[in-house]
Amino acid sequence: MTPTAVRRFVMHFERLTRFMWEEMPGRADAVVYLGDDHAPVHVELGDD
Secondary structure (H helix, E strand, O other): OHHHHHHHHHHHHHHHHHHHHHHHHHOOEEEEEEEOOOOEEEEEEEOO
16 A cells, blocks of 8 residues: 555544544443553443
């Protein structure tokens, strides 16, 4: 892939990821928050 094609590819998935970060916690049964080292630091369980 050319550098331009790689940038476009990454931008597409970055946009989707940012949308999911905002939208999905409201629909999830559980949300796991990760620290800087990617280890879980907090878990929120949804109400049923």
